[in-house]
Amino acid sequence: MKKVYQRPRSLRDVPMHYCPGCGHSIIHRLIAELLDEMGLRDSAICVPPAGCAVLAYYYLDIDMVEAPHGRATAVATGIKRVRPDNLVFSYQGDGDLAAIGTAEALHTANRGENITVIFVNNAVYGMTGGQMAPTTLAGMKTTTTPAGRKPKSEGPPIRVCELLSGLANTVYLERTAVNSPANVIKTKKAIRKAFSVQQKKAGFSLVEILSPCPTNWRMDTVASCTWIDEVMAREFPLGVIKEVPC
Amino acid sequence: MQGKILIHHDKCKGCRFCMTFCPKGCIRVSAKLNAKGYAYAECDPDKPCTGCGTCALMCPEAIIEVYRD
Numbered sequence: 321m322k323k324v325y326q327r328p329r330s331l332r333d334v335p336m337h338y339c340p341g342c343g344h345s346i347i348h349r350l351i352a353e354l355l356d357e358m359g360l361r362d363s364a365i366c367v368p369p370a371g372c373a374v375l376a377y378y379y380l381d382i383d384m385v386e387a388p389h390g391r392a393t394a395v396a397t398g399i400k401r402v403r404p405d406n407l408v409f410s411y412q413g414d415g416d417l418a419a420i421g422t423a424e425a426l427h428t429a430n431r432g433e434n435i436t437v438i439f440v441n442n443a444v445y446g447m448t449g450g451q452m453a454p455t456t457l458a459g460m461k462t463t464t465t466p467a468g469r470k471p472k473s474e475g476p477p478i479r480v481c482e483l484l485s486g487l488a489n490t491v492y493l494e495r496t497a498v499n500s501p502a503n504v505i506k507t508k509k510a511i512r513k514a515f516s517v518q519q520k521k522a523g524f525s526l527v528e529i530l531s532p533c534p535t536n537w538r539m540d541t542v543a544s545c546t547w548i549d550e551v552m553a554r555e556f557p558l559g560v561i562k563e564v565p566c
Numbered sequence: 567m568q569g570k571i572l573i574h575h576d577k578c579k580g581c582r583f584c585m586t587f588c589p590k591g592c593i594r595v596s597a598k599l600n601a602k603g604y605a606y607a608e609c610d611p612d613k614p615c616t617g618c619g620t621c622a623l624m625c626p627e628a629i630i631e632v633y634r635d
Binding site: 321322323324325326327328331335336338339340341342343344345346349352500501504505541542545 | 569627628
C-alpha cells in the first residue's frame with residue numbers, strides 16, 4: 321500500500337501542549353501542510369501571540385519572532401518592510417488580536433500592510449483560564465461573567481472581519497471553522513488564498529477561524545464542534561467577508 | 567478501495583475526533599490507557615477502512631498515517 325498522508329515536515333515531531341480537541345493544533349497542522357505544499361518553508365516568518373499558541377515556535381519548524389502581547393501585527397509589519405520577499409504571517413488568538421492588540425491590528429489593516437493574519441477565535445481567553453474575551457457570545461458563561469455576558473454592560477461580541485471590511489486597504493477577509501472535515505478543508509483553502517494574496521503583493525489578508533475550546537467551554541470535544549455550528553456560527557457567520565480581486 | 571491507517575497511540579490524547587468523523591466507523595476507543603493516561607483511538611480490524619483520510623484530516627495531533635492501494 322502507498323502512503324498517502326503523513327505528518328507534514330514543517331510540523332516538528334514533538335508532543336503539543338494543547339488540550340484534547342483543541343483547534344489550535346489542527347490549524348498548526350494546516351499551516352505546516354500549506355508551507356510544505358507551497359514550498360514556503362524556507363521563506364516563511366511567523367509571529368506567534370501571547371496566549372495558548374505562544375509556544376507555536378516549538379511546533380512549526382520555520383523562523384519565528386515572538387511579539388509582546390497583542391503586538392504581533394506591528395512586529396510583522398516591521399519584518400515585512402525589511403524583508404518584503406519573505407512570507408510573513410502573524411498567528412493570533414481573540415484575546416491577543418481583538419482585545420489588547422486591537423489598535424495594532426486595526427492600523428496594520430488600515431495601512432494595508434502586505435501581511436497575512438491567522439486569527440483564531442474561540443470566544444474565550446484560553447491560557448489564563450477562561451475569562452471573557454471581546455468575542456465571547458452574549459449570555460455565554462465564563463469565569464468573569466458567571467451569569468453570562470450581558471451586552472448592555474459588557475457590549476456585544478466584536479466581529480473582527482466585519483470591522484476590518486470597512487477599511488479601504490484590506491484585500492481578503494474570510495471566516496471559517498475547524499469543527500468538521502468540510503470546514504477544515506475550507507479553512508486550508510482560505511489560508512492558501514490568503515498566502516497567495518500576500519505573494520501577489522496585493523495587501524492585507526486575514527483568516528478568522530472559529531476553533532473549539534472544550535476545556536474552557538466546559539464541554540466534551542464532540543459537543544464543542546456541534547456548538548460551533550449551532551450557536552457560534554450564527555453570531556459569526558462563515559464565508560468570505562471581503563475579497564478584492566487581485 | 568482498500569486502505570489502512572497507522573495511529574501513533576502513545577501520542578493520542580483521546581479527543582475522539584477521528585472516530586466521530588470516520589464515515590465507516592473504523593476507529594474505536596481502546597480498552598487500555600496510554601502512557602499519558604488517555605484512552606486512545608485504535609483501528610477496529612473488523613471494519614473496512616478505505617483510506618479516505620478523514621481521520622488524519624481531523625486529528626489535532628497529526629499522529630495518523632494513511633495508506634491506500
